Amino acid sequence: MGKPAVARREAERVKPPPRALVEARKRRQATAAPKRSGAAGRQRSGKSEAARPRSRTSGGLTATGYSIMGVTLVMFLFGMVMIFSASSGTALRAHGSSYYYLLRQAVWFGVGMAAMCALAYMDYHRLAELSPLLTAISLAALAAVPFMGTEAYGSKRAIELGPIVVQPSEMAKLALLLLAAHFYSRRADRLEDWREIVNPVLIATALACGLIIIEPDLGSMLIVALTVFIMLFLAGAPMRRLGVLAALGGLATAIFIFSSAYRKARFFSFLDPWKVAREGGFHIIQSMIALGSGRISGLGLGMSRQKFFYLPNAHTDFIFSIIGEETGLIGTMAVLLLFGLFTYLGLKAARRAPDRLGRVLAMGITCMLGVQAVINMGAATGIMPITGITLPFFSYGGSSLVICMCLAGILINVSRQEAETRERQAGRSGSAGGDMRRGDRRASPSPARTGRGARVA
Numbered sequence: 312m313g314k315p316a317v318a319r320r321e322a323e324r325v326k327p328p329p330r331a332l333v334e335a336r337k338r339r340q341a342t343a344a345p346k347r348s349g350a351a352g353r354q355r356s357g358k359s360e361a362a363r364p365r366s367r368t369s370g371g372l373t374a375t376g377y378s379i380m381g382v383t384l385v386m387f388l389f390g391m392v393m394i395f396s397a398s399s400g401t402a403l404r405a406h407g408s409s410y411y412y413l414l415r416q417a418v419w420f421g422v423g424m425a426a427m428c429a430l431a432y433m434d435y436h437r438l439a440e441l442s443p444l445l446t447a448i449s450l451a452a453l454a455a456v457p458f459m460g461t462e463a464y465g466s467k468r469a470i471e472l473g474p475i476v477v478q479p480s481e482m483a484k485l486a487l488l489l490l491a492a493h494f495y496s497r498r499a500d501r502l503e504d505w506r507e508i509v510n511p512v513l514i515a516t517a518l519a520c521g522l523i524i525i526e527p528d529l530g531s532m533l534i535v536a537l538t539v540f541i542m543l544f545l546a547g548a549p550m551r552r553l554g555v556l557a558a559l560g561g562l563a564t565a566i567f568i569f570s571s572a573y574r575k576a577r578f579f580s581f582l583d584p585w586k587v588a589r590e591g592g593f594h595i596i597q598s599m600i601a602l603g604s605g606r607i608s609g610l611g612l613g614m615s616r617q618k619f620f621y622l623p624n625a626h627t628d629f630i631f632s633i634i635g636e637e638t639g640l641i642g643t644m645a646v647l648l649l650f651g652l653f654t655y656l657g658l659k660a661a662r663r664a665p666d667r668l669g670r671v672l673a674m675g676i677t678c679m680l681g682v683q684a685v686i687n688m689g690a691a692t693g694i695m696p697i698t699g700i701t702l703p704f705f706s707y708g709g710s711s712l713v714i715c716m717c718l719a720g721i722l723i724n725v726s727r728q729e730a731e732t733r734e735r736q737a738g739r740s741g742s743a744g745g746d747m748r749r750g751d752r753r754a755s756p757s758p759a760r761t762g763r764g765a766r767v768a
Contacts, residue, residue: 375660376431376723382653383427383704383719387420387712389649390630390705397618397633398626398707412626412707419709423716430720435672435728438721442489446515449486452479453522460526468526469710478710480531483519484538485714488675490515491539495546496668502548512539513556524567529574530686530698536560538679545671545678578696594629595693597622602635602643602692609639626707628699631691646705650684653677660726673725676718 372380395413402411430438452470456479460467469478491512501507516539523532540560544553568578577591584592584599601617604610615636618625625633635643657677664670680703687702689695701708703715 372431372723373726373729375656375663375726379653379656379660379719379722379726380427380431382649382656383716386649386653386704387716389645390702391416391420392612393630393634393637393705394626394707396613396615396637397630399613400619401626415709416707416712419712420716422709423713426713427716427720427723430717431723431727433724435669435721435724439489439493439668439672442486442493443511445482445486446490449479449482450515450518450522452477453483453519455479456522457525466526466528468528468531476709478708480523480526480528480535481710481714483523483535484531484679485717487512487516487519487535488538488542488679488718489672491542491546492668492672492675495542495548496666496671499547499667502543502546502552505552508543508548508552508556512543528699529564529567529578530700533564533686533698534679534683534700537682538675541678541682542671542675545674581690581693581696584693591697594623594697595690598629598632598691599693601629601632605636605639605642607639608641609635609637612637627701628687628697628706629691630702630706631688634705635691646688650681654681657722660722660729663729664725665728669725669728673722676722680715680718 391413394416395410398412399409402413403409405411456467456470459470461469461471461476463469468480469476494512495502498507516535519535520532523535540553540556543556568574576587580587580591581595584595586592588596597617601615601622604616610616615625615633617636618633622629622632631643631646634646638645654677657673657680661670661673661677664673683700683703686695686698687700687706690697690700701711704712
């Protein structure tokens with residue numbers, strides 16, 4: 312038998328490896344080369360990648376943050392126009408310049424804008440930790456008002472430090488809101504206990520309300536008390552505890568109102584202002600005349616008649632009335648739309664907040680500014696008592712404007728924290744996914760071995 316025949320029989324006896332194993336080898340060889348080249352590329356560029364900073368959301372604002380800032384600036388600019396229109400005559404008569412109140416408000420806007428930007432980039436958790444210190448400072452300032460305050464309209468509410476006028480009750484609103492959010496968000500599961508509710512938030516709130524009543528300033532006291540009550544409600548306090556607190560607060564307010572015939576007449580004058588047209592009803596009547604005169608499109612900017620010594624405090628408490636007189640129903644609806652949009656954005660930031668503190672804080676800020684706006688507009692339209700509360704972002708007042716812009720900055724910060732949390736979670740899920748893909752530590756199948764039939768006999 313010749314050699315070719317022997318070689319042919321030997322080749323027939325050697326069986327080739329299964330086709331599946333051959334294809335598996337080819338696939339591994341095809342993917343091995345890109346992995347090696349990728350590893351080499353990473354080694355070459357590892358230094359540059361380490362030096363390249365990762366993009367972070369913390370460097371900028373979210374869409375919600377930009378929207379909150381935009382709405383805030385629109386309300387301020389609208390308010391500046393109306394403040395100048397409402398105060399030019401009074402400023403010229405009292406200070407010799409029609410631009411007196413406008414320029415002072417512009418300076419306070421610069422301070423408020425700086426504060427809003429700083430708080431937008433300051434972690435609200437750190438700010439909440441500072442709330443006890445801020446509360447102590449605001450209580451000390453309130454205690455100094457009866458001794459160092461400047462009297463106006465029969466009450467002392469502000470402290471003058473040279474050209475700077477500070478209203479401590481505005482500071483107390485911010486400080487107590489932060490204090491309530493800080494403690495109640497951590498005690499959400501323990502609010503059945505009165506000690507957790509009272510200490511230290513309600514103690515500080517009672518002290519602040521008592522000092523504000525001494526001024527006296529019923530409107531600011533109501534806003535402070537309502538703010539803390541709302542924060543307690545948002546933190547999840549039981550309704551029976553809230554009912555007891557509401558009853559006690561209502562009783563204390565009623566005692567304060569009925570203890571003075573003047574306060575009683577002024578508080579209830581909105582029920583029938585024409586009955587006391589020369590006393591407590593005068594403001595409400597002039598405000599309703601201003602709103603009615605504006606009709607649909609208004610009398611035109613600068614054309615208000617009620618601001619000329621008919622409507623007291625036209626650029627502060629009754630700025631909404633001047634808006635209605637000069638811009639009509641269109642202007643007042645624009646104000647309502649802006650506050651509605653701000654409320655929506657605040658609740659959106661609260662819904663997307665990364666933790667309970669952020670949710671409680673954002674919702675508390677939104678509710679506080681919304682309640683203050685409703686009370687001011689309700690007093691201007693004659694459906695609520697006059698309490699001397701300013702319209703947020705619109706009314707003249709340095710302390711009020713700065714605090715409102717601080718609150719807007721905290722809202723922006725909450726929206727930024729939500730974006731950063733989503734980015735970190737996305738990064739963790741991405742790395743987890745990579746680890747899951749690489750995390751199978753089982754030995755990879757060894758290269759395909761030839762079967763028993765592949766052995767050469």
